[in-house]
Amino acid sequence: MEGTMRVMALHAPGQPLREERWPIPHPGPQEVLLRVRACAVCRTDLHLVDGELPRPKLPVVPGHEIVASVAEVGSEVLGLEPGTRVGVPWLGWTCGQCRFCVSGRENLCDFARFTGYQVDGGYAEYTLAHHAFCFPLPPGLDDAHAAPLMCAGLIGYRSLRMAGAGARLGMYGFGAAAHLLIQVARHRGRRVFAFT
Incomplete structure (x- = not known):
């Protein structure tokens, strides 16, 4: 997908988010490009903006309670098709190999990357996510009510x-x-x- 998208970006802790136009990103082999439908606000987003989280990716697009539709899939992605509605959480990637990951405690992975903090999040028209951290959502739950569940x-x-x-x-x-x-x-x- 070509073109630009609107984002709300944080350039420095303690500063307001800025509305900007960024190029629509292209998914890597294990990523999906998502068209954001809703993104809730979490207290952690406010901690990020206030500078209470160390070493964020800057500039960064916050937002980790995402409901989106798959727009495009990377070459190694199986099981997610364009049009699939998914949720994306705070945990955006883990190594899959450390003692925490192999014991079902991947939230403690020392190498984890977090949505809206170390990878761009959902305060944008589009975002990228690793396919393993996208959860298909049931049709009976609307976007606004599904987002905080992430x-x-x-x-x-x-x-x-x-x-x-x-x-x-x-x-x-x-x-x-x-x-x-x-x-x-x-x-x-x-x-x-x-x-x-």
């Missing part, structure tokens, strides 16, 4: 899985992840206690 929803669900299946669930804090997690826990008939 961060707060994933974090909450991972925590719920790790907590086990007891009748009671205790949570420390009540942010976006807890807000979503409590709804799932209550749906499953669990008693929930939040500690703040």
